[in-house]
Amino acid sequence: MAKTPTKAGASRSVDAITADLVAVLVAVTDGAPKIMTIAGGSALPSGPFEFTHRSLQTGLRAWVEAQTGHPLGYLEQLYTFADRGRSGDAKAPHSISISYLGLTREDQVGAGFAAHWSGWYDYFPWEDHRDGAPPFIAKLLTPRLKAWAKSADSSPLQRERWQRCAITFGLDNRDWNEELVLQRYELLYEAGLIPEANRGNGRETSVVPGKPMTSDHRRILATGLARLRAKIKYRPVVFELMPSEFTLLQLQRSVEALAGRLVHKQNFRRLIEQQELVEETGAMAADTVGRPAKLFRFRHGVLAERAVAGTKLPLSRT
Amino acid sequence: MAKTPTKAGASRSVDAITADLVAVLVAVTDGAPKIMTIAGGSALPSGPFEFTHRSLQTGLRAWVEAQTGHPLGYLEQLYTFADRGRSGDAKAPHSISISYLGLTREDQVGAGFAAHWSGWYDYFPWEDHRDGAPPFIAKLLTPRLKAWAKSADSSPLQRERWQRCAITFGLDNRDWNEELVLQRYELLYEAGLIPEANRGNGRETSVVPGKPMTSDHRRILATGLARLRAKIKYRPVVFELMPSEFTLLQLQRSVEALAGRLVHKQNFRRLIEQQELVEETGAMAADTVGRPAKLFRFRHGVLAERAVAGTKLPLSRT
DNA sequence: CATCTTATGCTCACGGAGAGTATAAATGGC
DNA sequence: GCCATTTATACTCTCCGTGAGCATAAGATG
Numbered sequence: 001m002a003k004t005p006t007k008a009g010a011s012r013s014v015d016a017i018t019a020d021l022v023a024v025l026v027a028v029t030d031g032a033p034k035i036m037t038i039a040g041g042s043a044l045p046s047g048p049f050e051f052t053h054r055s056l057q058t059g060l061r062a063w064v065e066a067q068t069g070h071p072l073g074y075l076e077q078l079y080t081f082a083d084r085g086r087s088g089d090a091k092a093p094h095s096i097s098i099s100y101l102g103l104t105r106e107d108q109v110g111a112g113f114a115a116h117w118s119g120w121y122d123y124f125p126w127e128d129h130r131d132g133a134p135p136f137i138a139k140l141l142t143p144r145l146k147a148w149a150k151s152a153d154s155s156p157l158q159r160e161r162w163q164r165c166a167i168t169f170g171l172d173n174r175d176w177n178e179e180l181v182l183q184r185y186e187l188l189y190e191a192g193l194i195p196e197a198n199r200g201n202g203r204e205t206s207v208v209p210g211k212p213m214t215s216d217h218r219r220i221l222a223t224g225l226a227r228l229r230a231k232i233k234y235r236p237v238v239f240e241l242m243p244s245e246f247t248l249l250q251l252q253r254s255v256e257a258l259a260g261r262l263v264h265k266q267n268f269r270r271l272i273e274q275q276e277l278v279e280e281t282g283a284m285a286a287d288t289v290g291r292p293a294k295l296f297r298f299r300h301g302v303l304a305e306r307a308v309a310g311t312k313l314p315l316s317r318t
Numbered sequence: 319m320a321k322t323p324t325k326a327g328a329s330r331s332v333d334a335i336t337a338d339l340v341a342v343l344v345a346v347t348d349g350a351p352k353i354m355t356i357a358g359g360s361a362l363p364s365g366p367f368e369f370t371h372r373s374l375q376t377g378l379r380a381w382v383e384a385q386t387g388h389p390l391g392y393l394e395q396l397y398t399f400a401d402r403g404r405s406g407d408a409k410a411p412h413s414i415s416i417s418y419l420g421l422t423r424e425d426q427v428g429a430g431f432a433a434h435w436s437g438w439y440d441y442f443p444w445e446d447h448r449d450g451a452p453p454f455i456a457k458l459l460t461p462r463l464k465a466w467a468k469s470a471d472s473s474p475l476q477r478e479r480w481q482r483c484a485i486t487f488g489l490d491n492r493d494w495n496e497e498l499v500l501q502r503y504e505l506l507y508e509a510g511l512i513p514e515a516n517r518g519n520g521r522e523t524s525v526v527p528g529k530p531m532t533s534d535h536r537r538i539l540a541t542g543l544a545r546l547r548a549k550i551k552y553r554p555v556v557f558e559l560m561p562s563e564f565t566l567l568q569l570q571r572s573v574e575a576l577a578g579r580l581v582h583k584q585n586f587r588r589l590i591e592q593q594e595l596v597e598e599t600g601a602m603a604a605d606t607v608g609r610p611a612k613l614f615r616f617r618h619g620v621l622a623e624r625a626v627a628g629t630k631l632p633l634s635r636t
Numbered sequence: 637c638a639t640c641t642t643a644t645g646c647t648c649a650c651g652g653a654g655a656g657t658a659t660a661a662a663t664g665g666c
Numbered sequence: 667g668c669c670a671t672t673t674a675t676a677c678t679c680t681c682c683g684t685g686a687g688c689a690t691a692a693g694a695t696g
Contacts (some may be wrong), residue, residue: 015366015367068443080416082367082374088687096337098415162384167623248675264653264655264656265673265674267654270550290671291660291662293673293674304481305481582685582687584645588684606693607641609643609691611642611695
């Protein structure tokens with residue numbers, strides 16, 4: 001290799017590759033978080049990057065809109081990686097995948113498309129802690145993680161493994177950290193507890209509940225969820241998922257759906273109001289149980305007014 | 319376009335492209351933040367992605383190590399974008415750039431390489447607020463931004479533009495937000511105050527001080543600095559830039575160099591200690607002015623112990 | 637010894653955030 | 667019509683993180 005770090009490749013043969021765009025499209029309907037899938041829920045929507053696209057962002061945007069019939073409000077790049085084994089050649093990556101996170105609403109997606117919405121907790125059942133930790137974590141998962149930790153070669157390695165399990169899954173009386181979606185997925189992969197880990201070796205066993213996806217799509221999905229869970233805490237992105245008018249409880253339910261855990265109602269309202277993220281429409285919610293709630297709309301002005309505007313989560317510890 | 323969002327491109331002609339890897343390599347020496355540059359400081363080191371690379375990350379890592387003679391401790395993907403006009407064809411992007419942020423130490427880079435270190439505030443003089451806001455912001459920049467805001471078509475657009483200026487540059491008694499590096503760069507670009515904005519139209523004028531770079535490299539650099547300034551607040555990445563032993567003041571100076579603003583000394587120490595990020599080596603710093611300081615080293619254990627470990631910045635408001 | 641510089645310990649006050657209590661306003665069953 | 671239930675909304679209380687400042691210690695230098 002040339003000693004001078006310059007664009008050395010320009011003078012020799014250039015390795016040409018292809019680029020794919022992969023989308024994690026999220027919606028929340030009635031407190032149920034959804035993601036757009038194709039192929040019967042086994043893959044994320046993806047398509048090739050073409051020369052007609054002016055840029056990656058506009059390429060994906062145009063492309064998604066053609067698929068779903070709805071303009072994407074929010075679109076954010078997630079991660080880029082080189083795929084191996086996708087084009088058959090297992091050694092060298094000849095294809096690059098650029099993944100994006102997009103936020104929409106389910107009702108805005110046109111009918112008659114092959115893509116459909118799937119529940120995101122179908123793919124990550126261990127991520128939903130709204131009713132407390134799912135029982136299978138303690139019953140089924142924890143013993144398997146313990147066994148995996150024990151199977152390490154040396155004693156310090158065993159401790160290190162278990163520490164990692166405890167941190168990512170909130171075991172040993174540690175707090176549950178909802179942002180570690182990707183770390184948990186990767187841990188389960190390494191421990192061989194999900195089907196993706198055992199591909200090719202004959203026994204594609206699924207120890208832990210949760211639907212797998214083709215290729216590394218579930219990993220991309222985990223990346224998207226992690227990003228979104230982190231982002232709702234310091235940017236008002238939840239509103240991209242809400243209808244134009246909503247009650248504060250509906251807003252709270254959406255946040256809880258994304259975060260996978262409950263928030264303290266009064267504190268949540270305090271935060272939303274003191275940040276002036278919403279304004280009253282004047283109308284009240286109809287067909288409700290209990291005392292009717294005021295309807296609110298998002299104040300788009302805050303996006304311009306502030307450099308950072310969050311939707312901090314007043315998380316309950318109980 | 320096919321209605322079904324599937325890998326439609328697989329069945330037709332595939333648009334092949336090339337991929338470049340671009341690196342933002344950062345070091346801090348004696349409180350001076352540096353970045354690695356090539357071509358006399360006018361470009362970031364970059365090289366083509368080749369089939370021999372097993373993955374993007376390892377590709378860049380091997381590649382940088384060959385250039386600098388030093389293994390990179392920390393490497394993180396920044397952003398991917400499609401380049402236009404680079405291959406001559408201005409319309410369609412045929413090349414993709416994948417940028418990375420890497421952290422090293424200057425003294426660890428081997429000699430005899432064409433790449434060399436440049437001060438990062440040479441490229442972003444408006445970002446260094448360690449001695450208060452640079453005078454040229456008030457004297458030179460603010461009037462130009464005001465003029466640019468005024469030049470908008472409508473009155474609300476003018477107000478919107480000025481609001482954006484005020485937020486990003488902390489004008490009108492707003493607080494300076496050191497994380498908005500990219501937003502500031504893009505604003506200066508839009509306002510036509512930096513050479514990059516006026517390329518091709520004959521007069522490549524530079525209203526504001528600061529060295530330009532070829533292509534969009536200064537934008538990539540801005541992306542890297544923004545990411546780093548944000549990251550030091552919740553991940554202990556500063557230690558990647560420190561020698562194995564250091565005093566707390568040296569650590570503080572490095573943080574200040576990155577953040578571009580001063581921190582409260584006592585509070586900084588309190589944070590570092592209560593987070594148990596460092597441990598005493600037992601030795602004291604030699605050849606110092608004033609009372610000698612204890613030497614510390616980074617406790618690598620914290621990376622495993624905690625999911626999140628920050629180096630929060632106790633920023634002074636004065 | 638006086639002074640300068642840096643290191644280090646301690647206190648104080650404010651505000652944000654978690655958590656709980658209390659009250660209001662609607663619906664539906666009996 | 668009354669009561670249970672559900673949701674909305676208003677307050678309060680307390681703890682602790684954090685910004686800020688004061689005070690003292692420990693070295694060098696003249």
